[in-house]
Amino acid sequence: MSSDLDGRSIIVTGAGRGIGAAIAADLAAKGARVAVADLDRATAEAVAAHIRRQSGEAKAFEVDVAQRESVRGLVAGVAEAFGRLDVMFNNAGISKTLNFMDTTEADFERIMRVNGLGVMIGTQEAARQMIAQGGGGKIVNTASIAGKQGYPLFAAYCASKFAVVALTQAAARALAEHRITVNCFAPGVVKTELWQQLDSEFMDLGLTKEAGQAINEFSASILIGRPSLPADIVGTTAFLASKASDYVTGQTIMIDGGMVLT
Secondary structure, rough: OOOOOOOOEEEEOOOHHHHHHHHHHHHHHHOOOOOEEEOOOOHHHHHHHHHHOOOOEEEEEEEEOOOOOHHHHHHHHHHHHHHOOEEEEEOOOOOOOHHHHHOOOHHHHHHHHHHHHHHHHHHHHHHHHHHHHHEEEEEEEOOHHOOOOOOOOHHHHHHHHHHHHHHHHHHHHHHHOOOOEEEEEOOEEEEOOHHHHHHHHHHHOOOOOOHHHHHHHHHHOOOOOOEEOHHHHHHHHHHHHHHHHHHOOEEEEOOOOOOOOO
């Protein structure tokens, strides 16, 4: 079945696992040409290979989203491989469970550098390519419920995701004249490798006693009644990459099962 994503050139950063891998596979299944970009080239290659086995078009790229030259090289490589860049997903991100009073400058700077600065650099470099080639484009950033509420065990992560929301709004205003829309989506609790990491950190800090306890307790307030899966996210991300969202910009779309009501 054809869609308006057929042939569109799309970058997804942090696509070597989790939400990013699911987004990349879904977009490729809908006909897009997908650049699977990740700091870990081996995982990017594995995801791209899986997409190709499913008859999708994908190419793996290594990128450090916090380094401008690396992102610039990614954008140039994708433009060379696919002819242009239509959509940029700034999805790469990191987190760490830390008591508020124990969060250090190094913790804050590391998380903010990837999650905040990385989104700014990715947005700027993608926009430069889109402006140069003409025809507009779409930039989609991964925020979080942590971009709407502050949680004491994730203060630096929350600060970085609030920054993603702010950068999305600022970029939407800056780039509208170039017919570039900029939006973000905000997942809640998603069962991915990241939550496996956080679950272990909860136990290491003595906050929980058994595997799975952290995600189950954190999910208790979800109105839908369960944590999400990456499959719950991809309907919205495909919408944001498609022409159906052409009149949407500067917005944060919650995909959290009803954890945070805005």
